[in-house]
Amino acid sequence: MRSLTLTDWLFISTVLAIWVLLFYHVILTFAGYRRFVASFSEEENSPGISLESYPTVSVLVPAHNEEQVIGRTVEALARLEYPKDRIEIIVVNDSSTDGTGNVLAEKQKVYPFLKIVTINPPLGAKGKSNALNQGFLASSGEYIVIYDADNTPERRAVRRLVERIVNDPELGAVVGKFRTRNKNANILTRFVNIETLNFQWTVQAGRCSLFGLTTITGTNFLIRRSILEKIEGWNIKALTEDTELTVRLYDEGYYITWVPDSVTWEQEPEKWRIWIKQRTRWARGNLGVINYYIRNIFKLRNKRIAGDIIYFFFTYGIFFFSILVSDAIFLLGLLGRSNLTLTGPFTIIWFMAYAMFIFESFISVNFESGEGTFLNLLLICLMYFTYCQLWLFVVVKATISAISDRISGTNARWYKTERSGG
Structure with a gap:
């Protein structure tokens, strides 16, 4: 029996690693389907409390040079179906050098309840975490809700988050769903739309259903004020403050769940240059x-969150390395x-992996009404060779x-995603 070469062993290892993650995501997809079915149950859709007993909520919106989008965001927040005497809306104007301040001043004339917190250097211009911490200091709500400056939440978005958390003291935070508002702008935004649906119905819903694990996203989530006070707010050194906050919250003994009927719509990058900068920061x-x-x-x-760290280490480490090595062996x-x-x-094995990618991706987009189209199926087929491969570059x-x-010895700078005016 002939001995295997180093290249042979590398190839075997990379194929196994890739298929392990593929199978895991297929399992998550079916778990996401179970979560999808459960979201229609009476328990999921019934309010947890009566309207009269709603707690106080502070909505924080960090804004740095958001002239293009902040006006629409404020208008959406003003339309939220929540008792007006129980909610405060705070926009943190973080050292903006464009017309953000002027737009906010005009909106405040229309919506006098809008609270504007302006921070300038040296206190400001230190990233989203710092802006959120400053907004938190100016807030008074029992619960804190976060929206990015490009978001337009649906009217019941905050209500749904509150209704899910208020009667469960072990629930530290709840995360809603985000949708792509400008998905029809070009092929990039269509790709992003599919990616976000896949992430939410596979990674979020699947992990929530199987392990009770949910990752806080940067927008449309609610967290208890008492927890933020206990852990001293957001970590200003973290470029992905949402991921870092997730780990600390679980390790404090709380859990997080996903609430798909709380929906916000956000603007995604419409230029590849901006997308690459954003995803590189992520x-x-x-x-x-x-x-x-x-x-x-x-x-x-918390052993569950420790297991999740291992999963992400596998994705960014072993799986990433496996893709690079297998691509290199193929090119050589x-x-x-x-x-x-x-x-x-090997050709059959590759086609099977490709088919599995299409299968799990198309199933997940079908969980959203109107997304299971033939066009999206074609885009998923194309994504494997284009959009997904850019993840390696990023x-x-x-x-x-x-x-x-x-x-x-340079500290990383927080990059704010540039907006389009569309």
Whole structure:
């Protein structure tokens, strides 16, 4: 029996790693379907409390150079179906150099209840976490709700979040759903729309159904004031403050759940340049959180969140490495430079993986009314070779940036996504 080469072993390892994650996501997809069915049950849709007993809520919106979108966001927040004497809306104008301040001043004339907190350097311009902390200091609600400056929540979005959490003291935060408002702008926004639906109905709904795990997203989530006071707010060093907050909240002994009937609509990047900057920040922030907590994995008191850290470490580490290695072996093979000696139905294996990707992605988009279209099926087929492969570039870029800053001693800067005026 001939011995296997190093390339053979690398190929076997990468194929196994890729298929492990594929199977796991298929399991999550079916768990997401179970969560989808449960969302129509009477228990999920019935309010937890009567209208008269609603608690006080503070809605925080961090805004840095958001002239293009902040007006529409304020108008959507003003239309929220929530007792007006029980809700305060606070926009944090974080060192904006455009017309954000002027837009807010005009909106305040129309909506006198709008509270504007303006912060300038050196207190301001330190990223979203810092802006949220400043807004939190100016708030008074028993619960804190976060929306990004480009969001237009549906009228009942906050009510649904409150109704889910108020009678469960072990529930520390609840996360609503976000949808792509400008999905028809171009092919990029169509890709992003599919990606966000896949993430929410597979990763969010699936993990919530199987393990009781939900990741806080950067918008449309509610958290108890008492918890923020206990953990001293958001970590200003975290580029992905939502992921980092998720880990700390679970480790404090609380849990988080996903509420799909609380919906907000957000504007996604319409230019590839902006998308790459945004996703590089996300990747770098997530890599930072993973790196910190994987080194302190045994210090985490909550074993479920420790398992989730391992899952994300597998995704950003082992799976990422496996994709790079398998692509390299494939390219070297085309050039006749690979010493892969294994033989087998590798083309069939690849087509099976491709089919599984299409299968799980198309199932997840079908959970949303009107999204299970033939066009989206074609886009999913195309995404595998284009949009998804850019994830490799983004992670490599984020890794190089992190290493460079580590060597030079430079602190990472928080990049705010540029908006379009559409």
